[in-house]
Amino acid sequence: MEIGSRIRFFRIQNNMTQEELAQEIISISYLSKIENNQTSASIEVLELLCERLGIKLIESEEYTQLKELHDWYHLMVARKREPVLEFYESYECKNTNDSRVAIFFVLFELRHFIFTNQLDKAEDQIKKIDLYRDIFEVRMNYFYEKFVGQFYYLKSQFSVAMEHFKAAEGILTSSVHFESWETADLYYYIGLNNNRMGKLALSIVNIQKALAIYQSLYDLKRSAECQILLGICYEKIDEFQMAEENYLLATKVAEGINDSSLLGLIFHNQGVLYSKIGKSEEAIEHFLNSLKHKADDMVIGRLRSIHGLIDEYYKSGEYKKCQKWLETGLALVENHQGYPEFRIHFTYYDYLLNKLEDLQRFIEKDALPYFEGNEHHLQVAYYAEELGKIYQENHKYKLASYYFSKAVSSLKKHSHLNQ
Template identity: 40%
Template sequence: MEIGNRIRFYRIQKNMTQEELAKGIISTSYLSKIENNQTQPSGEVLSYLSKRLDIQLIEQEEITLMEDLFKWYEDIIHYRKNEVESQYELLKDRINFSNDTTALIFFTLFELRYFFFAGKHEYLDRSLEKINLYSDILEDKMIYFFYKFKGMYHYVNRQYIKALDHLKYAEEHISNQMAFESWEKADLFYMIGLCLNQMRKPALSIQYTNSALLIFRSVYNLRRCGEAQVLLGLNFQRVNEFKKAYENYQLALVIAKQLDETDLLGIIYHNIGYYHFNQLEYEKALTNFNLALQYKKIEREESMLVTMYWIMQTFYFQDNKDQVALWLEKGEELLKRYPRKDFEYRFKVFRFLMEEILDEVFEKFLEKEVIPYFKDQNYEDEVILFSKFLAVHFENQNKYKAACHYYRMVINAVNEQNNRTNAYDRIIQLHANKIKAKSQKVITKV
């Protein structure tokens, strides 16, 4: 039984009002939130309530375990890497020897968030399956985390419509039903901002990201401020506000250098490189991509694959085939240590280009393997890129029927992106209608 339910049960048994129980300890409204499981009381508050009710509400071990679990989760959100890693195994052992089902469920939920934090995406499916087993017994606060983390799961799997749907349910939950720390709201807003960016809704993404940034500043979380500045930069690039994009990247860079956050520095330099690439400033792009590699090698070597891919593209646009070949070898070598199907296909395409083998084998490879794979994985940008490549390839060979087919595929992929954006609009309207309906019910009652 939730601690709030226990308190309410014993208060009624003692024939006490909320005012009588709360007097001199906490406010009546705060007690009401505790009894409705909208907030978690501190150990000190529980101790005073226990004495007044003349019962043992909860074992001290349970109190300590729950406090430590929520402290661990707070460390995850604030990106305190050392604390997060050191506490994970300790908490896992304590949960294994605990009979507290509430603590077990919260640990399972927070462990899923930990896997996102640590980049251990290979554990996400199994972790989500475990949480789904508890889905019918989740209480209010658990339901919020369930929606939020499931949204993050769909985001990682590039299922942005599903991701946004779950994140919006979490937002509705956090806005209307419960008391949460401001940094928790900021983390949710940041995730919604990420999703909106992928769905090509930069204006709304900027709105949510700015909301997250303001909160991260208010709690002095510089690391998360840096992440928000990077996301703002990406959004401003989408709307061709290149000066604002660059300014945000530079602000993020100052923060990352100050904190010596190597993984964040790798992300920032990569995005600055991408910024210069889009400005056709290839030498500046290469300088920043190489800086990104230096930091990525320290923190997460496998993340170097994407930067190597863009270095190859940059040299390809400079018509520097020797350098493309050199970086292709480096990428293929790294791919052996960190296999990824998407980069395997990308590098194979470059291998064909470097060897100038644009024959039927190459055509079939793109037609039968590459494009279907990226289409299945919702990588519309790659579907557009490789479909356009085939269309031009067939057009140059006077194979106009085949060229027309792939030009149509380009159009369909673009339409798919637009449909995804329209689907977002429908989600927003759905939630707006729900909130409006709730407001009308409240007004009717009043």
């Protein structure tokens, strides 16, 4: 890497301004030219700048550290939480003189923040990386695009996430070599994101690509995850038998490798399936089993199953049990940062159960704007229909018609038929 690019990278990493770095050495304008590789400075000047940054003028190549970092990243891909956390806590080469090592550490640290759901830190990391992205080589750009896609997926900004995933796919399918497990992982996330966007045919295609690779690698857990996602896709297009078959295949694997978290995921989605076909008792049983298999740190997974229980108990008129799980869900949201989607869902049921006033206003001012802003078309359809019913009951037929039309329009956007 050119010395000017190195100096700019390490300056930004050290949170130094150009003024702070240049002070009593050179002018700010001259430093700017150096950082942009527009001039050749003297060895004396470069040594003074590097000394202030705590790096050496001559860059070392630390292949061992690069391998350690890539092994750490592979642990994140494989969902090995404890080894991932242990590596990050014990890693002692964060102030390396090798710019490639330093950049890959910053990128994989971004993935670490996403992996541990520290989205505020991830967002700050992305902003910092954007200041020196122009110095990245192709492989670095691939990881940047993929990780930023994963960040926006967790932020429920699925269209933005897809732009980054497609950029990563473009790099992946070029001449750059990546391991097959990396290819599978990207296709899995593209399929996952397509699923959330309601593009189910595209989701199935990408998940089948990932599944074929995982099966060739004998990666049982990731194969099971693909089977679960295929089941979700088939459930959404009302192919219930195919969905159940995929869940059963996944269950056999999860039981065979004794993976409790995987079983929790399967039980939840079986609960969703039974709810959709009107088998409320079976749905409740599976949501409860799902929670038993989910660890305390699986916050999103627990919130989803709790939401399923609240919905089923409310539909079946078991309001005391519904209230109990509503309180559990609200407490879980309060104890963790974020999760606005579930805060809205639970607040909605709070209005229903406790017959609070202004439900109409809550849906109009809070629920619909949030889901429309994040392109959650299915949720927009649900809340628009509920609002239409409220206006219809109050004989405000023009407003009722407007929201019923919005519900239909949102369903069309969500439908797999419109891909």
